[in-house]
Amino acid sequence: MREIWIVDDDKVFHYVFKRYLRELGVSSPVREFTNASEFLEACARNGAIPAIVLLDLNMPGVDGWKVLDQLQTQGSKPWSAPIFIITSSIDPADVTRARACPLVKQVLTKPIALQTFAKALAEIKLN
DSSP states (O other): OOOEEEEOSOHHHHHHHHHHHHHTTOOOOEEEESSHHHHHHHHHHHOOOOSEEEEESOOSSSOHHHHHHHHHHOSSSOOOSOEEEEEOOOOHHHHHHHHHSTTEEEEEESSOOHHHHHHHHTTSOOO
């Protein structure tokens, strides 16, 4: 069973989404990253591809935009896991830019209701 990876500097977000996953009956293991550098290192180190990635755009240091750029330009193996952008940005330009990235499956704006998250996951087979 492939993991769900959460990449967000907000630990409350981690807690809420792990709770959402339990409430939705998703039993996939969750791997948490509090910064994008840890996430990119994990991608490079073990080559594992998660079932999905929940990626925040606005993080200190390496942000979600840099992650998307790096995943798009990585070596010979293209990135295949769907990425759900999770952002507090209400800037329409951010949403448009994120949706233009072929790696991005959905853009969800915080705060995210359980029903919204459930609808976003409906197309992904996790269990």
